[in-house]
Amino acid sequence: MNKLLAQEIYYFMVLGRNFEYAAKENYMQGNVSGFLHLDIGQEAFSVAAMKAFEKGDIFATYREHVMAMARGIEPKAVMAELFGKAEGVSGGKGGSMHLFEPSRFFYGGDAIVGGQIPNAVGCAYARKLQGAEDGVMVIFGDGASNGGAFFESLNIAATHKLPLLFLCENNEYAIGTNIKRSAPFREQAKKAEPYMMTLSVDGMKAEAVYETIKEAQKLIEDGHGPIFVEAFTCRFEGHSVSDANSYRSTQEMSHCKAKDPLVHFKKELLERWMCSDKELQEIEQKAQTAVDEAVAFAKNATEPNVAALFEHVFVEEV
């Protein structure tokens, strides 16, 4: 990582945090509806993973706004989607949980827990068959690693030595259930060990996430087959905006918030990359402007035409 990249990562982390707060505010005001899963607290993980895995295909979950933006999808198009507008990245049909942009190799936004993992395996198979340079990265939670789709995918990906990065975001919770109550151990990488090489990383530290994903990517490029990376993170909010987060004590929350990835990475920038306060302020300002513009854009964007209801059921008319 160099200074320029560190600054770019910081920009997307601040953008992500401010975007999520703006999304929440607009949810409270009734401009955004449905399920809204915020990524606050996990920005280092989401941004650094995307920046490290720059090119290949991405399969993500419903908690994907920050990843989508770090992947190059415009904040305006993401916010407009949350507002259900025609200019949204999914035309207002998907909403917060279903952001799709194949031109950025970003395939959702899947809201069936674990459902995207077999899709990523299939895509990795295609890439291998095509002799493509870039592999596939699939992001899922600790909760998803208890499901059948996950175990089947480990087996198939390893059997075919597929170019697939399994990226587990272990925030220790599936809605209100702690991973220690739904699995015999906290570390989900243990499940992958018999099948593939595993790496684990502190997901609250952007530089560490970046380096680990780069390392995994290199191993995949060298033909090692699939690699499993586990990042330990902590979400600062409830599971979604409608979850009161009552199952975590104040003590647990303050322990969690003490690991704020923005605070940590800002310190890195100041100390390790010798950024000036002014430089960082400019970045923060730029990020806030992007969020303000995204909200203004979403507010002024157009409602989809009712005829859109019947569009895109199929590719071909019969």
Place this chain on the structure above:
Amino acid sequence: MLYREALNKALDEVMAIDDTVVTLGEDVGLYGGSFRVTEGLVEKYGEERVIDTPIAELSIVGNAVGMAIGGLRPVAEIMTGNFSLLAFDQIINHMAKLHYMSNGKVILPMVVRFPQGVSKQLAAQHSESYEQMLCSVPGLRVLSVCDVNYAYHALKYAILSNDPFVFIEHELLYNKKGEVNFEEQLDPFKARIVKEGEDITIISYLKMVDDVMQSVPAIESALNCSCEVIDLCSLNPIDYETLAASIKKTSRLVMVEEDHKTGGFGSQVVAWAAEEMFYELDAAPLRLAGADVSIPYNRTLELASIPTPDSIAQEIIAWGRKNDV
């Protein structure tokens, strides 16, 4: 009492009298259930009978089948109808078939409950309805719950029955208020006449019953007629007797459902009417159902994809005028 409270009370009472009853599902224990149906139960009956499971729907139902074989009466909760699809193999190949395949030797006293349907902007993977698939599987009892009183009695019945039940709730009904008559001996397989009338029989189930009821005043005043509204309650078996008596009286049939129209559950009711009630009918039946599209996120599109009180009234009035109601 609220709909969710009626369900909670039913579970609670049955768990209190029968310690073979257990309930399992995602976040049913410490969290109290995503729709608070299982609230307070883990405190009363402990984590061994109120079981928090991993996110593994196939196992939730598969384990429930095994628990039933092992002598328990499991009540499995699936968070949302769409996630029940992951358990369909267990529901259809196991839960529905073991009794028949074993020539009656294996008995599965179990319930799988889940809410389904369009809520508010939850988009395509959280809004669909699956009764049409489940009702075409022999060996499953399928109940649908609109009414609070029915919720209480039917759930108790289902848990204590020796047959496997699929118990369908609706996302938007959990906070619905209603009275429960605790003394009543309710037959869960009997359709509920929500409102009596003379001229049109409107059949529905789940949340659409309430939407139909909202549309009725406009229909009755526009057509100067009276509507009979029936909540099917049980979807398998269907209470054809109650339907037949109503159609004989009104000579007109409207079927309203939220699900996609093609292959939707209402097609069974209308097909039955075409076969059995043809000479009783004064007009071709009308079917109102959801559009044949996945449910979109945008609110306007979402509402355009399903019947609403307004659209139900409009369509029935137009049909009534054409058919001299």
